[in-house]
Amino acid sequence: MTTRPPSRGGGGRKGSGVGASKRPGRGPGPAGRSPFGAKSPFGAKRPFRNAKDPERERTGPRTSALDAAQRAASMRGEADKRAPWRPGDAPDAEAEHRDQQDLPTRVRSPRPQASEERPEESPRRARAPRPEAAAALVEGPTRREQRAAASATLASGVQTLVVEEDEAEMRIDRFLTTRFPQLPFTRVQSIVRKGELRVDGKRAKPNDRLLPGMSVRVPPLKLDAVGERPRSAQRDATDADFIRSLILYEDAEMMVLNKPFGLAVQGGSGTVRHVDGLLEALAGPDGQKPRLVHRLDKDTAGCLIVAKTRLAAATLAKSFRSRSARKVYWALTAGVPRVHQGRISTYLAKEEPTDADARMRVAQHGDDGAAHALTYYAMVDNAAQKLSWLSLKPVTGRTHQLRAHAAHIGHPIVGDPKYFSIENWELPGGIQNRLHLLARRIVIPHPRTGKPVDVTAPLPPHMAQSWNLLGFDAARYDPIVEAPEA
Numbered sequence: 123m124t125t126r127p128p129s130r131g132g133g134g135r136k137g138s139g140v141g142a143s144k145r146p147g148r149g150p151g152p153a154g155r156s157p158f159g160a161k162s163p164f165g166a167k168r169p170f171r172n173a174k175d176p177e178r179e180r181t182g183p184r185t186s187a188l189d190a191a192q193r194a195a196s197m198r199g200e201a202d203k204r205a206p207w208r209p210g211d212a213p214d215a216e217a218e219h220r221d222q223q224d225l226p227t228r229v230r231s232p233r234p235q236a237s238e239e240r241p242e243e244s245p246r247r248a249r250a251p252r253p254e255a256a257a258a259l260v261e262g263p264t265r266r267e268q269r270a271a272a273s274a275t276l277a278s279g280v281q282t283l284v285v286e287e288d289e290a291e292m293r294i295d296r297f298l299t300t301r302f303p304q305l306p307f308t309r310v311q312s313i314v315r316k317g318e319l320r321v322d323g324k325r326a327k328p329n330d331r332l333l334p335g336m337s338v339r340v341p342p343l344k345l346d347a348v349g350e351r352p353r354s355a356q357r358d359a360t361d362a363d364f365i366r367s368l369i370l371y372e373d374a375e376m377m378v379l380n381k382p383f384g385l386a387v388q389g390g391s392g393t394v395r396h397v398d399g400l401l402e403a404l405a406g407p408d409g410q411k412p413r414l415v416h417r418l419d420k421d422t423a424g425c426l427i428v429a430k431t432r433l434a435a436a437t438l439a440k441s442f443r444s445r446s447a448r449k450v451y452w453a454l455t456a457g458v459p460r461v462h463q464g465r466i467s468t469y470l471a472k473e474e475p476t477d478a479d480a481r482m483r484v485a486q487h488g489d490d491g492a493a494h495a496l497t498y499y500a501m502v503d504n505a506a507q508k509l510s511w512l513s514l515k516p517v518t519g520r521t522h523q524l525r526a527h528a529a530h531i532g533h534p535i536v537g538d539p540k541y542f543s544i545e546n547w548e549l550p551g552g553i554q555n556r557l558h559l560l561a562r563r564i565v566i567p568h569p570r571t572g573k574p575v576d577v578t579a580p581l582p583p584h585m586a587q588s589w590n591l592l593g594f595d596a597a598r599y600d601p602i603v604e605a606p607e608a
């Protein structure tokens with residue numbers, strides 16, 4: 123299309139730029155209309171340019187600010203974001219129409235007949251969004267709501283747990299078994315060992331301690347409650363009676379059990395009956411059961427501390443870590459040590475790091491997985507220079523520490539299937555081939571009062587039989603009490 127140059131004369135010919143500029147109200151804008159409304163900015167009232175042709179009056183661009191913003195967003199690839207206005211700020215086609223109705227009659231554009239034009243066919247209204255469409259665009263989910271929805275979906279798989287105040291200083295594996303009591307302990311160890319568990323974004327070890335406010339990322343857990351064995355009232359009553367028969371000391375915060383030989387403390391591969399499971403029979407109305415504070419080997423008898431509240435469990439566990447608890451063990455060993463009282467200090471490491479119940483070996487400082495272990499021992503009595511009654515005081519609490527240390531000095535504990543390896547050694551008649559190791563005594567600060575709680579366990583039946591056979595007096599003075607504490 124070719125545009126004719128404007129005339130230089132002052133005739134004001136139609137289409138001439140000069141003539142158009144001299145007419146009042148002829149500013150830029152669609153269809154010759156002022157951008158400020160139906161009136162000229164100079165105050166003079168005028169009719170619309172095409173008053174005689176209403177159809178032509180409605181042609182031309184009728185772009186609103188909302189249309190421009192939406193087109194710009196689509197060009198930037200941001201069409202799916204929220205509208206640039208809050209609810210109520212978007213232009214309303216009906217409101218614009220009402221403003222037009224309020225104009226004086228002589229300046230209002232003539233309305234066409236209903237048969238000539240429908241609102242949905244008008245180019246003017248087609249470009250402005252309908253009120254319900256604008257509301258749907260504005261009232262969509264915010265980014266915060268979308269993140270919350272995503273988090274809720276994610277929680278069904280990977281979970282993020284926050285450590286509470288009463289869970290402070292708790293081991294990471296104990297934290298998981300507390301939060302997910304139906305999760306087998308072997309599964310807990312597998313999760314930690316494979317690095318699937320993260321604490322504040324970092325990989326965790328089973329013996330890592332937690333602090334309040336830490337975030338623990340837990341992988342998806344398959345907790346099938348349907349597969350659990352149903353508990354009967356008769357079974358609970360039987361388990362509760364059995365646990366109560368083992369109590370050596372009890373108050374509102376804690377109790378000390380006399381764990382028998384052969385009873386595991388926690389479940390594992392092929393282990394169905396254990397102390398942790400039996401404690402479920404003592405659960406309160408809120409479902410909280412007593413909690414284990416420390417562990418003993420399956421074949422080790424004696425004092426086992428159980429906390430009744432979560433706060434007591436955290437306090438008692440802290441006493442063990444700070445070595446405020448004093449423990450004394452009795453053992454029957456092969457041979458008689460040349461030094462009747464002494465100190466055993468070595469580094470211990472597992473022969474099979476992936477096996478929770480693997481045999482411990484004496485390692486060198488700096489070896490992978492090696493930890494320092496310290497034990498004081500004293501010989502209380504002996505039988506014909508063949509068997510010794512040793513009293514042991516462990517300062518550290520490593521796995522199989524006393525059994526590995528006794529074997530290290532050449533006097534393994536009688537009946538130990540893992541560490542007893544003396545060739546051509548015969549078990550004396552009348553002595554049972556069972557582990558002769560007893561957690562004899564424990565002294566620990568009370569979790570609430572701080573006063574020492576001193577509890578002593580009796581000899582288990584097989585050790586009592588051996589003591590009687592060898593003529594040992596269980597009431598004899600124990601020199602281990604004079605051993606250092608560190």
